[in-house]
Amino acid sequence: MSQSNQENLMKIQIMICGNQAVGKTSISNQYINESFSNNYNTIGLEMNKKQDIINSDKVNIFIIDVQGTHENFDVINQQARKADGYIFVYDIGDSISFKDIDIWITKIKQIKGDDFQKCQRLLIGNKVDTRQEHFKGISREQGSSKAKNHKMKFIETSAKEGTNIKQAIKYLAARIYQQKMQSLNAQNIQNIISQQEESQQHLLSEIEQPQKPKKSCNCWTKFKSYFTN
Ligand SMILES: Nc1nc2c(ncn2[C@@H]2O[C@H](COP(=O)(O)OP(=O)(O)OP(=O)(O)O)[C@@H](O)[C@H]2O)c(=O)[nH]1
Ligand SMILES: [Mg+2]
Numbered sequence: 001m002s003q004s005n006q007e008n009l010m011k012i013q014i015m016i017c018g019n020q021a022v023g024k025t026s027i028s029n030q031y032i033n034e035s036f037s038n039n040y041n042t043i044g045l046e047m048n049k050k051q052d053i054i055n056s057d058k059v060n061i062f063i064i065d066v067q068g069t070h071e072n073f074d075v076i077n078q079q080a081r082k083a084d085g086y087i088f089v090y091d092i093g094d095s096i097s098f099k100d101i102d103i104w105i106t107k108i109k110q111i112k113g114d115d116f117q118k119c120q121r122l123l124i125g126n127k128v129d130t131r132q133e134h135f136k137g138i139s140r141e142q143g144s145s146k147a148k149n150h151k152m153k154f155i156e157t158s159a160k161e162g163t164n165i166k167q168a169i170k171y172l173a174a175r176i177y178q179q180k181m182q183s184l185n186a187q188n189i190q191n192i193i194s195q196q197e198e199s200q201q202h203l204l205s206e207i208e209q210p211q212k213p214k215k216s217c218n219c220w221t222k223f224k225s226y227f228t229n
Contacts (some may be wrong), residue, residue, distance in 0.1 A: 009051070010059045012176050014169065015080055017104045018089035019097040020068030023126040026159035027089065028065040031169045036160050042067045044075045054170065054177045061173050073107065080111045084176045085120035087168070092125045092156065093137040098146070105150055120175040121152040124168060129158040 016024045025039040025046070032048045045066045052061050064083060066076045088104050090097040101123065109116045125143040140156060147154030153171070157164040 013062045013083045015064040015083040016087045022089045022091040022097045023159045028063045030159045030165045087122045089124045098138045123147040123154045125156040128156040
């Protein structure tokens, strides 16, 4: 595919938020490179791109992976504002990361303003591979209930084993794709209406304005005099 064709692809930007070490970078790596490794702390943010097929269409999916600490959040404000959708991640074995999801949602709401409700959002409980018998972490039901409260979908994943990672990202990307297509269609219809209105106005103005004859002819003055006298 030529470079210009690549640039014309729909751009879908997804930001992954959540506390330190919940597995944000691992989720991004698993989706982008289909690999898993022990990662180092992310500083600021990292952006990775993958070309994928959504609704039979080739699109560019950008994953914005941010640091898990709350300080210096200004660094990521700009990208957060531009994102089309958000994934909020907690570690199912870390109850603080689960509780702090509320803080992350509040932060993004502040940045995104009224648009937040229109944005596509997903809650992920990661590291599901660590759930064993007598597990004392966050249950699936607790995760699902928080997602419901925040009006978002919920899924449990393992970035380590690759469980549900592709499904989660592609689900959100497909929702964003549909939303963008709808607004593109609405924009196209609006453009057609505006163009039609413009061309009709042109026709009307042609009809309404009588053509004044050239100065050499005095029939115009004569014609007017019938009405003014
Ligand atoms: N068992 C298990 N470990 C995981 C999983 N996902 C991530 N990890 C491990 O958890 C640790 C933190 O993972 P990261 O992906 O770096 O976490 P992060 O959320 O990006 O962390 P920050 O960038 O510091 O905010 C690493 O040691 C990962 O190998 C998972 O699904 N299962
Ligand atoms: Mg990271």
